[in-house]
Amino acid sequence: MDFDSSMKISASGLTANRTWINVLSSNLANANTTKTADGGPYARKTVIYESKETGGFSEQLSAAMGEGAEKVQVTDIVPDKRDFREVYDPGHPDADANGVVRMPNINPVEEMANLINASRSYEANLAALQTAKQLAIKAIDIGSK
Amino acid sequence: MSNGIVFDRTVKLMEDRLSLNSMNQSLISGNLANINTPGYKAKEASFDKALRESLEEQVLQMVRSNGSHMAPDNPVQALAEPEVVESGPVDLDTEMVKLTRNSIEYQYIVSMLNKKFTMLKTAISDGGAS
Numbered sequence: 168m169d170f171d172s173s174m175k176i177s178a179s180g181l182t183a184n185r186t187w188i189n190v191l192s193s194n195l196a197n198a199n200t201t202k203t204a205d206g207g208p209y210a211r212k213t214v215i216y217e218s219k220e221t222g223g224f225s226e227q228l229s230a231a232m233g234e235g236a237e238k239v240q241v242t243d244i245v246p247d248k249r250d251f252r253e254v255y256d257p258g259h260p261d262a263d264a265n266g267v268v269r270m271p272n273i274n275p276v277e278e279m280a281n282l283i284n285a286s287r288s289y290e291a292n293l294a295a296l297q298t299a300k301q302l303a304i305k306a307i308d309i310g311s312k
Numbered sequence: 313m314s315n316g317i318v319f320d321r322t323v324k325l326m327e328d329r330l331s332l333n334s335m336n337q338s339l340i341s342g343n344l345a346n347i348n349t350p351g352y353k354a355k356e357a358s359f360d361k362a363l364r365e366s367l368e369e370q371v372l373q374m375v376r377s378n379g380s381h382m383a384p385d386n387p388v389q390a391l392a393e394p395e396v397v398e399s400g401p402v403d404l405d406t407e408m409v410k411l412t413r414n415s416i417e418y419q420y421i422v423s424m425l426n427k428k429f430t431m432l433k434t435a436i437s438d439g440g441a442s
Binding site for chain 2 (some may be wrong): 176235284
């Protein structure tokens with residue numbers, strides 16, 4: 168297996184984590200959004216990760232030979248099923264007859280913790296990518312001195 | 313690469329070792345990419361079995377029944393194919409250590425290979441006498 172597939176795998180990890188960071192940013196930005204296009208408050212969103220066999224010919228060949236390093240892919244972004252927060256605020260334009268406003272089911276602390284996780288995973292993938300690049304450059308040196 | 317005069321078994325072994333390290337790099341990248349994938353198991357190339365098989369392999373030596381026969385090449389003992397084993401969930405620290413170790417190994421093998429070639433070049437150029 169060559170460094171090209173290694174770099175492709177790391178790139179898939181970078182993409183997946185960047186997608187997750189985007190989703191988390193959206194959650195944090197909309198932590199108090201009570202109106203959405205679908206009506207009702209903003210629902211927290213979460214990503215689904217899935218490992219996936221790499222696509223190219225050499226990768227398929229390696230997989231058939233049992234080497235099988237796998238890419239990662241965000242297959243779906245789904246709304247969280249938790250109940251909305253209910254806040255008593257009779258003055259709010261979106262309050263119901265009892266003065267209760269339904270707020271997004273978002274806990275900023277949880278989002279921040281996930282953000283750190285996503286950011287560190289991104290860094291780990293970047294380190295792997297840089298190592299692969301370094302080794303590929305080193306391979307060019309074979310026999311040159 | 314079985315020409316025992318110029319490229320001996322060291323070159324072949326180092327070549328195999330570089331392929332193994334390159335394969336390990338892919339597996340480590342895969343593990344790091346899937347660190348947040350539910351149910352994913354860390355993969356690693358198990359080298360132990362391959363090494364044991366290589367060591368246990370009985371290599372038949374050619375016999376020179378007459379002193380004027382040509383000397384046989386040293387049989388090249390390539391590393392057997394490593395097998396990929398799955399362990400538990402991905403551990404970030406373990407993977408980062410493996411990544412660093414793999415990279416250092418790769419780089420020193422390249423250096424050793426270059427040293428080997430430098431020595432051959434020295435021999436070819438008559439010990440640098442010119």
